[in-house]
Amino acid sequence: MSPQIQTLLALLVVAIAATWLVVRSLAKKKHPGCGGDCGCSNNELKAKLKN
């Protein structure tokens, strides 16, 4: 594989990785930031803290 093709492929992989990371960070998650075993968002709690 020539260095030029390697460069092209490497940049393609970088572009895919960058796009995936951006999409992942912007995507709305079902249980955002729950860390696997810690529950999920609680609207009542938010209301309580507001008060």
Add this chain to the structure above:
Amino acid sequence: MALPAHISSGLSASPARQPVYALVGNPNCGKSTLFNALTGLKQKVGNYPGVTVEKRIGTAYSQHGQPITVIDLPGTYSLAARSPDEAVTRDVLLGRRNDTAQPDRILCIVDATNLERNLYLVHQILDLGRPVILVLNMMDLAAQAGLEIRIGRLEKELGIPVIACEAINQRGLIELKLAMSRADLPLARHAWDVPAAIAPAVSELAASLVESDRKAPLIARAEALLLLTDQDSVRVTGSTPLSARTTEILRGWQARWSGEGTDWAGALVSSRYDAIGLLSAEVIRANGSVGPSISDKIDAIATHALWGWLVLGAVMTLLFLSIFTFAEVPMNWIDAHIAALADLIKNKMPPGDLRDLITDGAIAGVGGVLVFLPQILILFFFIGLLESTGYMARAAFIMDRLMSRVGLNGKSFIPMLSSYACAIPGIMATRTIEDPKDRLVTILVAPLMSCSARLPVYLLMIAALVPDGRVPVLTKVGIMITMYALGTFGAFFFAWLFKRTLLKGAPPLMIMELPPYRLPGIKDVALHMFERGWIFVRRAGTVILGISIILWFLAAYPKAPEGATPTQQLAQSFAGRAGHTLEPMIKPIGFDWQIGIGLISSFAAREVFVSTMGVVFNAEATGDNTVPLRTALVSAKWPDGRALFTPLVCITLMIFYVFAMQCMSTIAVVKRETNGWKWPIFQTFYMTGTAWILSFIVYQGGRALGF
């Protein structure tokens, strides 16, 4: 007895509607263990209160394959909720949650060793007038404690099925499933008489709740009792405010009783306890003289003012000693195979960017983190063991002496303990704390506890401490305990500071139940260990892989002119320029621009520092052989030839990571839990500022002393 339409329809043969059971009980009575046993799910369990802070839904199957929905609810001692997690339980049971249908039936689980205390919640549940099954869990422990429970008598008195069970050993599950699939479950009947002086108020309020608030008649009486005993219930209801008429009736009765000097709430609670006392006398028999239990005997040492600290110190030493000794062989194996894989690719592929991306980016980045997997597994195995046996609650008891002095709530211990694994579940676990200020203080200091993402950073720095890599194991353990202690005492210090400045409040009381010691549930411990290990591997294979690929690009582009050395290439790359921009700020604490690249990238997650060092120093390495990261770090130099990773710099870097807020996910969760950006921004600045100041003191102080 005929079932109400909404229940009988739920229990009919209609395939569209499954029976919905709510699983409720006191904290730490085995709800999640029973939930897992019934549904086959793997929800986290632990032998301490407050493990579940949100509802979980699963499906169990009857002996005949009929699906049954089970909702596992956070533990509560009473329906008069005092914290957000208890409010979840109350609101689901009372049908106040828009996201959860009101359960048809209730599975009320009690700790058989503490039946009398657990019966208070049972009594309140019976007031709801729904079909209830009472599950007596931990019957084996009750028998060991010399308690005999007359199940038949209890069934007769309460008028509901009572099932003896040992959820941890899966005993009694068949009987329970048979009871759950019964279509003719009797409705619970009220198990006590409301005091005569208060009964008219209950009736009037219940009638108004039905007419003006459209409550179901079955629920209205329970709601009325709650309104009279739980003032918070009125305020928290929020989204479903009481009608003007009900509020007027409630205030009218309260004003009347206040004028008469009647303690109506106290009278209701006392009357319920009187009924429970009579029932307990009927159904509980203590056989022989019950002396101190095995738990009591162990606690005499484990919670002793002096010996307790020594036991805690010994447990921590054993934990870290195991991490260093047992992990060495598998770590070396993983390290060697990762290096061999990189070398294989280097030998098979012609030179070029794709080859460099694979070896210096993906393999160096991911491999640098994956090598710590054995230590992560050992850490979580030990944490699981300590949780499962019940020792964690004792550790909470010992630490509370310190925590209460600095103004931390006793319930802060579990969130802080969870933060040793990851600050995110720790911050979520603060929902068990009633006082909003206490909760906020805990959220602000929880990320100071050394999480598992810091572990790879500490281990890498400890490995780089001495050039030949031969640091005595006890020194490693000592350094590791020091880092964990620094984070813990740092958290205590800031809690003390915040409680006296920003978030002043009354000193909190510690109310925590010490569960009996139990043999560890090895299956649960192993499951938890593999789950956490899998999360670590998944992160390495996804986020860290992605970041490593981007980092490789940032370290490889723009290209230096032909003939430039790897160091010159890195220096003029995007990453190098960012590191150089940061260098004036971090040079006073002994860090150069290459470490600066790691500090910037590890804002994504702390362990990314390790993968960044892998990418940066592998990009710098010459030749076709992959160099182990610790060797690359030891040979790294400043431009004037001085060693970069001196022991002093390694220690300073560890201290920086103890205090710095290097985790975007934690910032996002704090933003969500505090409902705004104010506190996460404050937290980021106070933590990172402290990290810089302490690193400066240690580095400059160390240099002044000749290190």
